[in-house]
Amino acid sequence: MESNQSNKNIVWHKGSITKKDRQKLNHHKSMIIWFTGLSGSGKSTLANLVEMALHSEGIRTYLLDGDNIRHGINNNLNFSPEDRKENIRRIAEVGKLFVDAGIVVLAAVISPYAEDRENARSIFGPGEFVEVYVKCPLDECEARDPKGLYKKARAGEIKNFTGISQPYEIPVAPDLVVDTANSNLAESMKLVHEYIKERLQL
Ligand SMILES: Nc1ncnc2c1ncn2[C@@H]1O[C@H](COP(=O)(O)OS(=O)(=O)O)[C@@H](OP(=O)(O)O)[C@H]1O
Numbered sequence: 001m002e003s004n005q006s007n008k009n010i011v012w013h014k015g016s017i018t019k020k021d022r023q024k025l026n027h028h029k030s031m032i033i034w035f036t037g038l039s040g041s042g043k044s045t046l047a048n049l050v051e052m053a054l055h056s057e058g059i060r061t062y063l064l065d066g067d068n069i070r071h072g073i074n075n076n077l078n079f080s081p082e083d084r085k086e087n088i089r090r091i092a093e094v095g096k097l098f099v100d101a102g103i104v105v106l107a108a109v110i111s112p113y114a115e116d117r118e119n120a121r122s123i124f125g126p127g128e129f130v131e132v133y134v135k136c137p138l139d140e141c142e143a144r145d146p147k148g149l150y151k152k153a154r155a156g157e158i159k160n161f162t163g164i165s166q167p168y169e170i171p172v173a174p175d176l177v178v179d180t181a182n183s184n185l186a187e188s189m190k191l192v193h194e195y196i197k198e199r200l201q202l
């Protein structure tokens with residue numbers, strides 16, 4: 001698919017209501033919290049708990065979960081490195097629209113490649129993209145195996161499985177690290193929740 005980036009015939013229309021206006025209406029800043037980590041590390045569980053906490057405090061949120069997005073807008077993508085790149089690009093672009101709408105976005109996606117995560121970060125303004133590395137060793141993720149996917153991957157029933165037959169590139173400079181093998185759910189959630197809360201004020 002060809003990109004329209006250099007198409008001189010497409011002109012940007014600037015609306016009168018800005019992101020700042022929408023944030024003011026919501027009484028808080030907007031941003032995207034990007035949870036990256038192996039399958040089973042705790043991304044979805046954490047993103048969901050953090051969203052519940054923020055929601056109960058009157059913060060406008062939206063959860064973009066890789067698994068769910070692959071049922072809809074990204075249902076034509078598989079797990080090749082190229083398709084993962086496109087998956088991340090689209091999720092970042094959708095997230096950007098939500099951030100522009102004044103919302104705190106929680107994105108839970110493996111996003112195994114550093115370059116794809118950096119590309120995602122690059123489309124946001126300063127402080128708007130918060131990379132949370134959900135750290136958990138492969139053997140612990142495999143022991144949890146909440147969806148039985150590692151078992152299938154080991155049996156050769158799933159090709160290109162992250163951590164087994166495809167790489168996961170550990171983030172070098174994440175904004176936050178949550179070590180889910182050494183902290184319980186409540187502690188992990190609190191760490192992310194507090195980080196966000198400190199940055200919501202307009
Ligand atoms: N081959 C392979 N590798 C990794 N994961 C796989 C694969 N096949 C299916 N699944 C399921 O898809 C979920 C990952 O989707 P993502 O969109 O987050 O992946 S990626 O960011 O594009 O790498 C992932 O969700 P999580 O377990 O929540 O991470 C799996 O449930």
Ligand SMILES: Nc1ncnc2c1ncn2[C@@H]1O[C@H](COP(=O)(O)OP(=O)(O)O)[C@@H](O)[C@H]1O
Pocket residue numbers: 037038039040041042043044045046108144146179180181183184185186188
């Ligand atoms: N500190 C923790 N944070 C998040 N999940 C944890 C933690 N400790 C144990 N878990 C468990 O690990 C599993 C993670 O699954 P899930 O959230 O689906 O991971 P992912 O979305 O990364 O694939 C869940 O069963 C969850 O209860």
